[in-house]
Amino acid sequence: MKFKETQTLKDIAALINAEFVGEASFPITGLNEIHVVEEGEIVFVDHPKYYDKALNSKATTILINKEVTCPAGKSLLISDDPFRDFNKITKHFNPFIASKESISNTAIIGEGTIIQPNVFIGEDIVIGKNCIIHANVSINNNCIIGDNVTIHSNTVLGSNAFYYKNRPEGFDPLVSGGRVVIEDNVDLGASCTIDRGVTGDTTIGKGTKIDNQVHVGHDTIIGKKCLIAAQTGIAGCTVIEDEVTIWGQVGVVSGLHIEKGTVLMAQTGVMKSLKKGVYFGTPQREFRQTMREVIYLKNEVNKHKK
Numbered sequence: 001m002k003f004k005e006t007q008t009l010k011d012i013a014a015l016i017n018a019e020f021v022g023e024a025s026f027p028i029t030g031l032n033e034i035h036v037v038e039e040g041e042i043v044f045v046d047h048p049k050y051y052d053k054a055l056n057s058k059a060t061t062i063l064i065n066k067e068v069t070c071p072a073g074k075s076l077l078i079s080d081d082p083f084r085d086f087n088k089i090t091k092h093f094n095p096f097i098a099s100k101e102s103i104s105n106t107a108i109i110g111e112g113t114i115i116q117p118n119v120f121i122g123e124d125i126v127i128g129k130n131c132i133i134h135a136n137v138s139i140n141n142n143c144i145i146g147d148n149v150t151i152h153s154n155t156v157l158g159s160n161a162f163y164y165k166n167r168p169e170g171f172d173p174l175v176s177g178g179r180v181v182i183e184d185n186v187d188l189g190a191s192c193t194i195d196r197g198v199t200g201d202t203t204i205g206k207g208t209k210i211d212n213q214v215h216v217g218h219d220t221i222i223g224k225k226c227l228i229a230a231q232t233g234i235a236g237c238t239v240i241e242d243e244v245t246i247w248g249q250v251g252v253v254s255g256l257h258i259e260k261g262t263v264l265m266a267q268t269g270v271m272k273s274l275k276k277g278v279y280f281g282t283p284q285r286e287f288r289q290t291m292r293e294v295i296y297l298k299n300e301v302n303k304h305k306k
């Protein structure tokens with residue numbers, strides 16, 4: 001998430017009441033999760049297991065719960081609760097804006113786009129040309145939709161990330177301040193849910209077609225010309241390259257990378273990143289070999305029956 005104006009280390013420290021290490025005027029341009037963080041941005045870390053990863057990331061300011069040696073060219077924000085203070089920064093620079101009408105007057109809607117009854121369109125929305133948005137679709141704040149996009153009834157864009165910190169008093173959500181980006185010529189079926197990024201974008205690539213009742217988690221990137229069938233669930237921070245086919249009821253765990261042209265057969269459970277191939281089963285295995293094993297086992301059982 002980029003700030004509208006560059007902030008200083010001193011400004012952010014004052015906002016969250018934290019100590020800082022570095023020049024007071026050290027520039028900060030935004031904040032992000034570690035897998036997408038860029039130079040100039042803040043990343044947070046609150047567990048020793050991930051200190052080195054955060055300190056060596058592209059982030060130039062690290063929000064951390066222990067004073068450590070600051071790498072050259074970087075700065076630190078010292079907080080007793082980085083998770084809480086990361087949320088505070090997100091809320092300050094990207095506050096939730098309640099809509100006063102079903103279609104916000106801040107929305108930009110392209111020529112030839114059809115909006116059916118009972119559609120909700122929130123704040124800071126851009127919708128391209130010649131789209132069809134069917135009845136009862138909800139497009140929450142900070143979504144970008146390209147040209148020639150079709151979205152079927154009851155689909156929700158921009159729901160919050162499923163991201164929580166387990167505290168003694170209950171689960172504390174990480175505030176979602178990112179966007180959903182739907183590129184040109186995408187079709188979304190009925191009753192789909194596309195979560196917004198925590199600080200970055202959840203992206204559906206150009207020409208991808210998604211069936212009914214599909215869930216796409218926060219910060220996931222789906223490439224161009226993918227086919228995703230009904231009741232598939234894709235967890236957050238996953239990268240699916242171009243021309244991947246995913247059949248019905250597939251589950252994909254978070255943080256994986258699936259190569260271009262891969263095919264996932266129905267009811268496959270994907271537990272690790274995949275090279276290009278055809279996969280089936282839980283955990284996923286190469287499809288042809290799995291079928292050979294199933295046939296062999298069936299034949300062996302039949303032999304014993306005789």
